[in-house]
Amino acid sequence: MIRRHSLALALLVGTACSAQQPANPSAAEQGPQGPQPAGANNPVPKDSPAEPSIRNVPATTGHANLALTPPPFTVTEIGRFDQPVALAMLPGGAALVTEKPGHLKLRAADGKVTNVTGVPAVQLSSQGGLLGVVLAPDYATSHAIYLSYSEPRPNGGASLALMKAVFDGAALTGQRVIWRAGSDGPGGQFGGAIAFAPDGKSLFLSSGERQRFMPAQDPEQALGKILRLTLDGAAWPGNPQYKAGGVRAQTWTLGHRNPYGLAFTPDGRLWEVEMGPKGGDELNLLRPGRNYGWPIVSNGDNYSGAPIPDHPSKPEFAAPELWWSPTISPGGLIVYSGAMFPQYKGSLMIAGMSGKTLVRVTLNGAKATPANQWNMGFRVRGLAQAADGAIWLVEDGGRGAEGRLFRLSRK
Template sequence: MKKTILSALSPLAFLAASCGSQAQPEPAGEQAKEQAGAVEQRDGFAITDLARFDSPWALAFLPGRPDVLVTERTGALKLWRPGGKAVVVAGTPKVDAGGQGGLGDVAVAPDFARSGLVYLTWAEAGPGDTRGAALGRARLVLDKGAPRLENLTVIWRQVPKVSGRGHFGHRIAFAPDGQSLFLSSGERQKFTPAQDMGTNLGKILHLTLDGQPAPGNPFAAQGGLAAQVWTLGHRNPLGLQFDAQGRLWDLEHGPAGGDELNLLEPGKNYGWPLVSDGDNYDGTPIPRNATRPDLAAPAISWNPVIAPGDFVFYSGKAFPQWRGQALIAALGAAGIVRVGIESGPGGRPVGKELERIDLGTRIREIREAGDGTLWILEDGENARLRRLAPR
């Protein structure tokens, strides 16, 4: 019987963490529907423009509240509530903004209703002309004046810090049992660290909620940074999500071609920079994934690229025909790429592109609201937060 990724986690891995049983306000999707009208009818969608942000990177819904957190790559964390204006959350870290670096992901702790904790990732400066990603957590305070973060603590860092401003990765995904987290770490455009177990670059990491190596990791016996590693051989993973079966997937940029969606299985090597379905930007060829059956092949790859942002596995009621499919925010494809997951040879999942939904602009982030509507963030300056509902 094929094991899912969660076979290495606790017996409660298929139980979602509870956020409490008290009465909850309507989810953000319902609030937005009541307080804002659709401004565009397009390709089967009613699209509502909700707010604008400066180079946004990620968003997170707050459980039990209509509020939404949005990170701006330039360094601001903002709190937005339907019908109001986005306000700056104080207490954010100092970021090294430039290129692909800056303030990155934001994720609400599984026990947020009790702890009030949120997790952030960002690029921070190091000695000389170096930088690397960091992961921190802090308590979000909303009930005493202006919103702010308290007791922000760095719990993980990329090692080593290197030159350049690309391929930080730094996406967060909590395990379904709420007892640990997974974190993507890009190879910082340095290629070889993705295969070097002496660094945590170019890896997917499995950590405790306070940033330590999670028990039972596949390389724990090696100690050091290797004890953090769940999988290796990754380039620039900008999406990290669990599906409804409890399997972990990543979405990453290839070079000139070779963007890929991967089912992540503990201890496996996903090949970068040894193989790719694309080539180097200078035209130098890279052996294809098919030439190395000892390395884990992607479920689907793209050449030409779609230049992905984040993605979700859809589970809602607004678009029931899409349940179980991957909906990918695409920068290069300027919209949403819809991918179905099928059973391939040996039962291994295989991705099949089903549709490209043209939105006419680069899409950085996508999230599913509590009512099943899709919320997206455009890329770049003065970018829109938009809600997509059935037309």
């Protein structure tokens, strides 16, 4: 048992070596050199630190699980990949697909798949590898893309890193690592979702807590956070604690576990999905500076079965708008805006891995309502909307060439 005062002490110790804000581009390439997560090279702790003084108040609203229903789409397999994670649609009908072992594939509009060269080395682990890919807001003129990935580090561990590079149609050039989490332990969950502010002038990056719990509450560690950065990886000057420097200056929200989905709605709200532990997967509406409570509260519990107090137990933490128990294991998140399914315009579409599902959530401003939980029959890891309004899904896992790409179209 760890008492409140010892947790506070641990945080104080953790802040003794605070990260410094990069002062210039060359420093930015070093990334924030934050302290290591507690026990970085030790076995990952099994349970969240129990806080016996918190009385559990069970969550009674927002439970979002629905009965699985057959998908009302034509589902067509249109490609095979090695453990695909994410995809980004290119102008003209081509797509970039990340493969977790460290390959970036170009799928041409005619279905031909080729390897993109110049991709950074990754450290492959159960949830680490090449992760996110997005086109820069000015891609039409810059041809810039961003990749998130678990970067091998000198101590044998890995750190979440963000690379910006130019895609010339076959290769990446001008690669720059513009941000690093600076926490180099082994394994765990890295996050790696990327979204751009509606004005295209800043980006949001999710950083998982690497299954180490308390770093999500440590303002000096870039773990369990959503960061808001400039397009070149520096802290966004409008951030809530920009003047504090270091990781604090980069932080938009904290107290997250494993966020794999980030997306803006047209009204300017930023939505996020993250994996809970045993249950308690979350859809969160991100508000600047808010703390989302992991691992102090969760509507799920530890994998061991040891309870974690539900969100209403500590209302000072932001509670999820919706949550799923049993878990769906949310992956990617998009806001649907296409012409093929006009009835879904404005809905959130959420990939579900363990749930083998595509989930639709309707929105009315800040009010989220679960609408569909379709039974896709495979682990859905990433998704994107094509120019024609079709929805493309990639399958989680599938080593070698067993990870499938599907196109969902109107029946």
